Amino acid sequence: MANDIEGFISHLGDIPVIRDSATVQRRSRDMSMSFSPIIRREASGKTAELIVSPRSQDDVIRIASAAARARMPLMMRGAGTCNLGQGVPLHGGAIVDMSGLSQVLWIREQKVRAQAGARLLAIDTATRATGWELRMHSSTRRAATIGGYIGGGHAGIGSCSYGILRDRGNILGLRVVSVEQTPRVVELRGDDVNLVHHAYGTNGIITEVEMPLAPAWAWVEVVLNFPGFMRAAAFAYELAASDGIVKKLISIDDFPNWDYMQAMRAYGKPGWSMVRCMVAAPGLEALRDLAAAFQGEIASEAGEGEGPYGAPLWEFGWGHARLQVNKTRPEIVNNIGLYLDPDLLAAVERSHRRFKDLGGMHLEVKRYAGRIAFQGSPYYAFVDDAQVAEVIRGMVQDGAMVANNHTFLVKDNGMKVADARDEEFKRSMDPHGLMNPGKFDADASRARPETGLELPTTGWQYGSDTQREPGAVSA
Amino acid sequence: MANDIEGFISHLGDIPVIRDSATVQRRSRDMSMSFSPIIRREASGKTAELIVSPRSQDDVIRIASAAARARMPLMMRGAGTCNLGQGVPLHGGAIVDMSGLSQVLWIREQKVRAQAGARLLAIDTATRATGWELRMHSSTRRAATIGGYIGGGHAGIGSCSYGILRDRGNILGLRVVSVEQTPRVVELRGDDVNLVHHAYGTNGIITEVEMPLAPAWAWVEVVLNFPGFMRAAAFAYELAASDGIVKKLISIDDFPNWDYMQAMRAYGKPGWSMVRCMVAAPGLEALRDLAAAFQGEIASEAGEGEGPYGAPLWEFGWGHARLQVNKTRPEIVNNIGLYLDPDLLAAVERSHRRFKDLGGMHLEVKRYAGRIAFQGSPYYAFVDDAQVAEVIRGMVQDGAMVANNHTFLVKDNGMKVADARDEEFKRSMDPHGLMNPGKFDADASRARPETGLELPTTGWQYGSDTQREPGAVSA
Numbered sequence: 001m002a003n004d005i006e007g008f009i010s011h012l013g014d015i016p017v018i019r020d021s022a023t024v025q026r027r028s029r030d031m032s033m034s035f036s037p038i039i040r041r042e043a044s045g046k047t048a049e050l051i052v053s054p055r056s057q058d059d060v061i062r063i064a065s066a067a068a069r070a071r072m073p074l075m076m077r078g079a080g081t082c083n084l085g086q087g088v089p090l091h092g093g094a095i096v097d098m099s100g101l102s103q104v105l106w107i108r109e110q111k112v113r114a115q116a117g118a119r120l121l122a123i124d125t126a127t128r129a130t131g132w133e134l135r136m137h138s139s140t141r142r143a144a145t146i147g148g149y150i151g152g153g154h155a156g157i158g159s160c161s162y163g164i165l166r167d168r169g170n171i172l173g174l175r176v177v178s179v180e181q182t183p184r185v186v187e188l189r190g191d192d193v194n195l196v197h198h199a200y201g202t203n204g205i206i207t208e209v210e211m212p213l214a215p216a217w218a219w220v221e222v223v224l225n226f227p228g229f230m231r232a233a234a235f236a237y238e239l240a241a242s243d244g245i246v247k248k249l250i251s252i253d254d255f256p257n258w259d260y261m262q263a264m265r266a267y268g269k270p271g272w273s274m275v276r277c278m279v280a281a282p283g284l285e286a287l288r289d290l291a292a293a294f295q296g297e298i299a300s301e302a303g304e305g306e307g308p309y310g311a312p313l314w315e316f317g318w319g320h321a322r323l324q325v326n327k328t329r330p331e332i333v334n335n336i337g338l339y340l341d342p343d344l345l346a347a348v349e350r351s352h353r354r355f356k357d358l359g360g361m362h363l364e365v366k367r368y369a370g371r372i373a374f375q376g377s378p379y380y381a382f383v384d385d386a387q388v389a390e391v392i393r394g395m396v397q398d399g400a401m402v403a404n405n406h407t408f409l410v411k412d413n414g415m416k417v418a419d420a421r422d423e424e425f426k427r428s429m430d431p432h433g434l435m436n437p438g439k440f441d442a443d444a445s446r447a448r449p450e451t452g453l454e455l456p457t458t459g460w461q462y463g464s465d466t467q468r469e470p471g472a473v474s475a
Numbered sequence: 476m477a478n479d480i481e482g483f484i485s486h487l488g489d490i491p492v493i494r495d496s497a498t499v500q501r502r503s504r505d506m507s508m509s510f511s512p513i514i515r516r517e518a519s520g521k522t523a524e525l526i527v528s529p530r531s532q533d534d535v536i537r538i539a540s541a542a543a544r545a546r547m548p549l550m551m552r553g554a555g556t557c558n559l560g561q562g563v564p565l566h567g568g569a570i571v572d573m574s575g576l577s578q579v580l581w582i583r584e585q586k587v588r589a590q591a592g593a594r595l596l597a598i599d600t601a602t603r604a605t606g607w608e609l610r611m612h613s614s615t616r617r618a619a620t621i622g623g624y625i626g627g628g629h630a631g632i633g634s635c636s637y638g639i640l641r642d643r644g645n646i647l648g649l650r651v652v653s654v655e656q657t658p659r660v661v662e663l664r665g666d667d668v669n670l671v672h673h674a675y676g677t678n679g680i681i682t683e684v685e686m687p688l689a690p691a692w693a694w695v696e697v698v699l700n701f702p703g704f705m706r707a708a709a710f711a712y713e714l715a716a717s718d719g720i721v722k723k724l725i726s727i728d729d730f731p732n733w734d735y736m737q738a739m740r741a742y743g744k745p746g747w748s749m750v751r752c753m754v755a756a757p758g759l760e761a762l763r764d765l766a767a768a769f770q771g772e773i774a775s776e777a778g779e780g781e782g783p784y785g786a787p788l789w790e791f792g793w794g795h796a797r798l799q800v801n802k803t804r805p806e807i808v809n810n811i812g813l814y815l816d817p818d819l820l821a822a823v824e825r826s827h828r829r830f831k832d833l834g835g836m837h838l839e840v841k842r843y844a845g846r847i848a849f850q851g852s853p854y855y856a857f858v859d860d861a862q863v864a865e866v867i868r869g870m871v872q873d874g875a876m877v878a879n880n881h882t883f884l885v886k887d888n889g890m891k892v893a894d895a896r897d898e899e900f901k902r903s904m905d906p907h908g909l910m911n912p913g914k915f916d917a918d919a920s921r922a923r924p925e926t927g928l929e930l931p932t933t934g935w936q937y938g939s940d941t942q943r944e945p946g947a948v949s950a
Binding site (some may be wrong): 169 | 535584585586606636637638642643644645647664665668687690692695711715716717718720721755756757760761762763764765768816817822841844845846847876879
């Protein structure tokens with residue numbers, strides 16, 4: 001059944017519409033195209049039919065109402081910098097380009113409220129003038145929108161101190177518009193924000209976001225080299241455990257990962273492993289002593305964005321580590337495993353040994369349920385789905401929880417908890433099932449989209465059970 | 476052999492000296508007299524012979540030189556608010572009252588440098604004007620000096636976020652004067668600061684301290700009640716694990732501990748357990764939701780120092796929890812056990828059950844080697860040494876590491892690592908063994924002071940080994 005494009009447009013008034021098929025096709029893709037050859041393949045032929053560009057909350061309400069009346073599928077879009085296929089429409093319809101709602105509404109009492117389309121860097125630029133900044137951001141900070149980050153993101157630069165977005169207190173409020181003939185505007189606060197966070201924009205249109213701020217430290221970017229991967233990993237662990245050193249980023253790369261990053265080559269030592277971190281300036285002396293205790297050698301110290309490698313160090317971490325590597329080695333892929341205490345370093349070492357002929361481990365440090373966690377996998381040259389499945393199986397055997405970063409389905413991804421309350425909320429905000437249908441359906445019995453994709457991932461558990469029964473997570 | 480008081484004084488020039496025996500005797504005692512009946516008994520008859528009051532670093536150097544020449548024992552004193560017998564002289568001599576060196580020297584780049592005798596609250600008052608404050612302070616913040624806190628302290632209000640004083644980065648620099656005929660002025664930085672930290676002022680005279688600062692949040696004091704001790708403990712654990720909620724204090728009291736605190740009585744529920752915490756204002760909504768998830772009821776929310784219980788909430792935590800209880804129940808004592816993950820709550824529950832007829836558990840949350848730890852013990856009415864030993868034995872069986880808070884000897888206390896390097900440093904800074912001799916001797920073969928005190932404590936291990944081999948700590 002074709003979508004009723006003309007009917008939909010007829011309700012939009014003067015809201016800008018783009019129907020040019022090249023543009024629509026381009027915006028029907030996101031950064032996951034370069035992250036997962038599997039998603040790229042699965043996305044083939046999946047495209048939206050038009051783009052609508054709201055300029056205000058009123059426009060959003062009008063679009064939501066129009067979609068409900070015309071039964072038009074909607075796909076939310078910020079900057080398209082996501083890498084889990086969040087921005088791929090499964091059943092055509094209209095892309096809602098939120099970048100026009102870009103105002104920072106207010107900054108006060110260590111909080112910021114912004115429209116969903118405000119870019120992370122724009123928010124940080126505004127808040128830094130008051131001495132504060134977002135607690136965390138994706139490596140796509142320059143381009144990504146706050147709405148996209150909340151809707152499709154998980155953690156990032158800052159997570160080694162503040163945990164992940166879904167941790168209580170890391171998102172203060174969300175304003176969401178339901179997709180109904182008469183749309184409702186709902187303000188979510190407290191625990192309720194997680195109904196919408198990481199739902200890929202499938203249960204209401206986020207129009208405003210309220211976030212807590214962190215001190216805008218004078219960050220120092222430090223690049224260090226260690227004789228041996230496990231020494232680098234152990235150093236990174238100790239740095240994460242050093243509650244007296246304020247930090248924002250800890251990235252670990254076995255050789256030759258960093259050697260694949262052209263801009264980083266001059267700062268590594270062949271055969272050695274690299275740690276790239278950002279610490280608050282008052283902790284620099286402590287960091288140097290800690291590095292020395294692990295036979296680490298400091299290759300570079302620089303203010304944020306002032307390093308000799310030509311980009312902020314956070315553009316060599318998280319998703320951007322892959323992007324940097326892919327510039328010279330486009331065939332390299334990764335998985336997202338979570339290595340947790342009490343067995344963290346031993347589990348990492350098992351994977352390091354298992355995969356050493358396949359590729360070097362890339363890990364990012366974050367806090368997870370109040371404890372230290374390493375997120376990552378080997379970086380390896382993609383062969384086929386079976387190979388990816390084999391790597392995931394090995395990581396699970398080594399003790400990691402592994403999410404699926406090669407699917408664009410919320411539940412299959414395994415990073416979002418989705419219980420009865422989530423399904424009820426989805427039903428109330430999107431009663432006609434128009435928000436990127438197939439991605440996150442309330443009705444579990446609805447036919448699962450055919451993706452041809454089965455990977456042996458475990459998903460991620462959250463919260464205190466994970467914390468207290470570590471044995472359970474690697475089962 | 477009597478100390479050469481006249482010879483010592485003859486070298487002091489115009490430095491103020493107090494010889495009045497009542498004053499000298501009073502200042503030969505510290506707050507540990509009210510904390511440990513065992514220390515009180517052991518301290519009997521131990522007193523200094525005079526007090527010297529330096530006004531500058533030059534005075535300190537002169538005193539150090541005079542002591543070396545006259546072989547006069549020295550005992551460092553800040554405000555005498557310590558509670559581990561740090562301020563009890565074992566071999567007479569001169570008390571060095573550091574409270575005259577009270578200047579805050581500079582505040583910049585999220586760091587503060589102050590003379591050793593500056594009071595914690597005075598430092599915080601000065602730094603808060605710039606939006607910053609000390610990362611942690613003792614519950615004796617109003618009276619205690621920064622030099623005393625570094626020399627004799629361990630952790631405190633703030634430790635649930637920043638860990639303990641000895642964690643890398645929590646003390647930036649110390650200036651220390653050696654006790655020699657020609658004293659040296661030594662600046663310690665980085666890891667070296669821990670040579671002097673928690674050495675009870677026995678390896679050099681601290682004259683200046685440089686500390687890192689933390690954001691001076693708008694702290695909200697929250698008093699909560701829970702139906703059942705383990706629910707309170709589990710809530711406290713989750714709050715500690717919530718990296719998205721910025722906090723400074725988490726104190727847990729089983730019934731009837733809080734009922735013994737006159738000012739807190741109106742805010743508890745008979746038979747219920749109480750958690751008292753301080754969170755940064757932006758985290759208040761998240762805290763409320765977290766409390767509700769544990770069936771917690773909020774009895775009071777107030778700005779720092781503005782609660783209806785008549786004192787800042789930090790004066791009901793850490794050492795002050797004991798002081799508040801002792802106002803109505805002077806016979807109550809405690810031990811200092813450390814309950815650690817991965818078995819933290821189970822170990823706490825074992826102690827809770829074991830001691831439930833003896834007294835309610837009092838616990839403070841801190842970070843320890845990068846993970847969550849609860850510090851405390853039951854509050855119980857003192858009978859005799861054998862009873863204290865029995866309680867300690869039970870705590871160790873339950874899985875706690877237990878330090879000895881009923882001794883005034885550094886090594887017996889078990890909270891300070893003292894290896895060959897410490898002994899070498901002690902020898903270089905105090906070659907004549909004049910700094911409170913007997914407390915922390917470089918020469919292990921030197922006769923141990925007779926204290927008649929043997930408790931089955933384990934001491935505390937620090938750092939990564941503790942972290943990675945949790946099984947070892949309760950052995």
